[in-house]
Ligand SMILES: Nc1ncnc2c1ncn2[C@@H]1O[C@H](COP(=O)(O)OP(=O)(O)O)[C@@H](O)[C@H]1O
């Protein structure tokens with residue numbers, strides 16, 4: 352079976368799971384439940400797709416399979432923003448309660464942060480993508496420490512709210528935010544279209560890309576902005592969830608066995624959707640909301656990586 | 668013509684390329700020789716814009732390399748680095764196809780396919796074109812990389828130790844192919860090479876580098892000289908005339 356067929360099959364599974372999620376056990380007030388389920392599944396699909404997309408592009412730019420966009424410090428920044436709001440305004444404040452304000456503010460700060468970081472790092476001639484990662488990690492750690500610091504100071508009840516924000520949750524996403532996210536993602540994709548052809552070449556590494564005529568800094572900087580926007584949208588929508596990307600992209604490469612990004616990106620988006628929609632389905636219908644999607648994904652991810660380790664081990 | 672003027676590159680106070688000035692004529696093959704750490708790779712990488720210079724001036728056909736559009740430049744110069752590690756699941760043919768990227772941006776035309784076929788044939792890779800790179804021997808992989816550079820079909824070709832990992836037959840074969848590219852297609856080739864006998868027998872000109880400086884540059888027969896080589900490598904090398912070739916004996 353070649354990678355094209357596999358991609359089509361993944362698309363089929365993603366669609367089937369989405370429909371299953373929407374239609375499963377649909378009874379009672381359908382006019383009320385159905386639109387809510389559709390909005391929710393849209394949010395899940397957007398998140399899974401955006402994270403898979405961003406992680407694929409990020410891993411290609413950095414030529415690795417281990418680092419995800421979380422090293423750019425966006426998850427940590429998100430947590431810092433949330434904790435800071437609770438710290439200053441309290442968990443009952445309008446900023447915390449009104450999800451639109453919170454969403455817009457989080458996205459804006461995360462994107463601004465990325466732009467400033469990139470501008471700062473790409474200014475000199477000696478820019479280096481690994482330096483960017485290093486700075487991202489250091490800032491991420493700093494944000495984490497600062498978050499912990501504020502958490503220690505606030506009221507224990509507020510602390511619970513802050514902690515809760517650390518887990519991705521898809522249970523009360525507002526429909527306006529979903530529409531807004533769709534808009535932002537479409538814009539990002541339109542912008543991405545001009546750079547898509549470079550990904551295969553970038554995967555060869557910087558020197559080969561330059562040799563083949565890619566304006567490396569120009570292209571990489573813009574791709575990084577797209578990565579930041581997609582990550583920010585997904586994070587603001589449901590919470591820190593970039594760990595999903597690590598799992599999804601590795602499975603995609605393992606499964607597709609091709610380097611063609613057209614298919615890699617599509618397949619990883621489908622796998623992202625399958626993982627999240629499937630995970631959420633399990634959370635709702637098997638665990639009846641007793642656990643969160645983060646836990647499920649982490650569990651599956653952990654098992655998968657142990658499998659990878661064992662498999663690699665055998666081939667030595 | 669490749670013109671390099673007063674090129675300088677320093678790493679942590681160590682000058683790696685020290686005031687190098689060069690002129691390479693079109694349609695010639697020039698070998699760069701010198702001991703490890705002489706700065707050959709750095710020089711080649713700077714000329715081909717893979718590494719930033721500290722100061723100096725590089726012009727190819729009268730145009731500043733850094734001011735030329737990168738894609739246009741990729742149709743004019745191609746470079747094969749000293750070490751190539753690609754960790755993608757690629758077949759030989761797919762790798763060679765990448766050489767056509769400056770022209771087709773990934774959508775291969777008939778013309779592209781023809782060039783790819785030719786490059787594969789040149790490197791005797793046609794029968795393994797569908798093998799994955801990680802299934803090949805080091806030498807076969809090296810030949811695949813050279814084929815990619817040939818498919819790029821540029822006027823100027825820079826090769827950093829392309830004979831790495833190659834057996835005698837393939838080394839000779841590649842030098843002959845490079846010679847044909849120069850003589851028949853008028854390409855200009857700049858090559859870093861360790862075997863000074865290959866440099867002596869196949870190249871028109873030789874540039875001898877040591878500690879980032881040019882020790883001597885000129886016609887191959889002038890640089891292959893006991894005094895120059897002694898200064899370069901700190902060892903006595905006897906030079907014998909075999910037919911019309913100058914052969915160095917250094918064992
Ligand atoms: N990125 C780097 N950082 C620091 N020193 C370097 C770097 N690259 C090369 N060098 C140094 O520059 C010198 C020349 O290296 P190189 O150009 O690779 O030599 P050659 O190809 O002639 O063997 C060496 O002494 C090497 O240690």
Ligand SMILES: [Mg+2]
Nearest residue numbers: 707708709749
């Ligand atoms: Mg070298």
